[in-house]
Amino acid sequence: MTSPAPPLPVIMLALMAAHLAGMGAFLTVPVLAPAMAAETGVPASLAGLHTALVYAGALVTGPLTGPLIRRWGGVRMLQVSMVVLGCGIALAALGHPLALAASAVLAGMGHGPVTPGGSHLIAAHTPARRRALVFSVKQAGVPLGAMIVAALAPAIALVAGWRISILCMAGIAFLVALGIQPLRAGLDGGRDRPGASAGLLAVLRESAANVGLLRTNGELARLTVMACGYGIAQFCFSTFFVAFQVASLGTPLAEAGLRLALAQAAGVVGRVGWALLADRLGASRVLAACGGGAALAGLALALAGPGWPGFLVAAAGVVMGATAVGWNGVMLAEAARLAPPGQVGGATAALSFAFGMTMLVAPPAFSGLIALTGGYSAGFLMCVVAVAIGAFAIAGARR
Numbered sequence: 001m002t003s004p005a006p007p008l009p010v011i012m013l014a015l016m017a018a019h020l021a022g023m024g025a026f027l028t029v030p031v032l033a034p035a036m037a038a039e040t041g042v043p044a045s046l047a048g049l050h051t052a053l054v055y056a057g058a059l060v061t062g063p064l065t066g067p068l069i070r071r072w073g074g075v076r077m078l079q080v081s082m083v084v085l086g087c088g089i090a091l092a093a094l095g096h097p098l099a100l101a102a103s104a105v106l107a108g109m110g111h112g113p114v115t116p117g118g119s120h121l122i123a124a125h126t127p128a129r130r131r132a133l134v135f136s137v138k139q140a141g142v143p144l145g146a147m148i149v150a151a152l153a154p155a156i157a158l159v160a161g162w163r164i165s166i167l168c169m170a171g172i173a174f175l176v177a178l179g180i181q182p183l184r185a186g187l188d189g190g191r192d193r194p195g196a197s198a199g200l201l202a203v204l205r206e207s208a209a210n211v212g213l214l215r216t217n218g219e220l221a222r223l224t225v226m227a228c229g230y231g232i233a234q235f236c237f238s239t240f241f242v243a244f245q246v247a248s249l250g251t252p253l254a255e256a257g258l259r260l261a262l263a264q265a266a267g268v269v270g271r272v273g274w275a276l277l278a279d280r281l282g283a284s285r286v287l288a289a290c291g292g293g294a295a296l297a298g299l300a301l302a303l304a305g306p307g308w309p310g311f312l313v314a315a316a317g318v319v320m321g322a323t324a325v326g327w328n329g330v331m332l333a334e335a336a337r338l339a340p341p342g343q344v345g346g347a348t349a350a351l352s353f354a355f356g357m358t359m360l361v362a363p364p365a366f367s368g369l370i371a372l373t374g375g376y377s378a379g380f381l382m383c384v385v386a387v388a389i390g391a392f393a394i395a396g397a398r399r
Helices: 008-040 044-072 074-094 097-111 114-123 128-139 141-160 162-179 181-187 200-216 218-249 253-281 283-303 310-325 328-338 344-373 377-395
Strands: none
Touching (some): 008 044, 008 074, 008 097, 008 114, 008 128, 008 162, 008 181, 008 218, 008 253, 044 097, 044 114, 044 218, 044 344, 074 097, 074 114, 074 181, 114 128, 114 328, 114 344, 128 141, 128 253, 128 328, 141 218, 141 310, 218 253, 218 283, 218 344, 253 283, 253 310, 253 328, 283 310, 283 377, 328 344, 344 377
């Protein structure tokens, strides 16, 4: 007998926790990079390479999300993802450059199924008229997790050292894996029975078909172009904002981390606020407005120098957080609307695949611009160009 599904708020809370833990894969090493650099010899400016390696790992598992859900169920898939992600973060505590690279790839493999898997679990329980709001509240776990990592990791490092801080961030993922177990009976009942799952070749064929949705669905393709452009600003900002303040502005590490936490808090508010507007005005208008705000904030950060008052730098970060971090939930709700029936997870995985391919290039390009110019301005200008392209793409979408 199938257990009843848990209430929607309970599902949302569990998925928010998974997104919260998942941000440890992206931000634990970058926010601790200035503290790690003296001991490991790895420059903090190489944080962009870490982000790219995380996405390289995500590209391995993200497209497999649909078949994995049918084989294991959505909750079990998230539990496995959390365990792999936590092990990947913990590996960084070794501090060796090879361990840091392996840590990023393994954590990324754990993170790959989190977003499309969460969309699958929540889509069937979401009223169409509240789609943007529900998806955005779920996705609020991303900036909330980034806020916690940005504030907590440097603070723990100051008290107990950066290795203990890394292990604490890994522990969050393990706790989430345990905490969502009670949801499995009510949400994983429709999975394939033993012996019914497709073989590896069929799984790979289906994954390729999911990616092919970007070729056959023009509106989903526009949304994907926008997501890739906005994602460049989101992850380059999150990856480099702390190191930029420490290296270029002389800001103490703990203060720089708190400013990133404040920006991520603005992202939490932005995700809910933009969703409320999107349910009234339409997603394309709201997403285009997010691009405009992110471009202005990126331009301000490109111009910022040591003489700037701290509150102006923090304000630019807040605007960047509200826009370049706040758009994601509306985008995922729109992807669910545009997906063919029963293929929400597959469409989201296809979009995530293109997003991940972009992230393989963009953060290392930011690191390269730092090495080439000796500063962070050119990297932030790259973010401005990226969000402008994304805003142009989504502005032409049907409302």
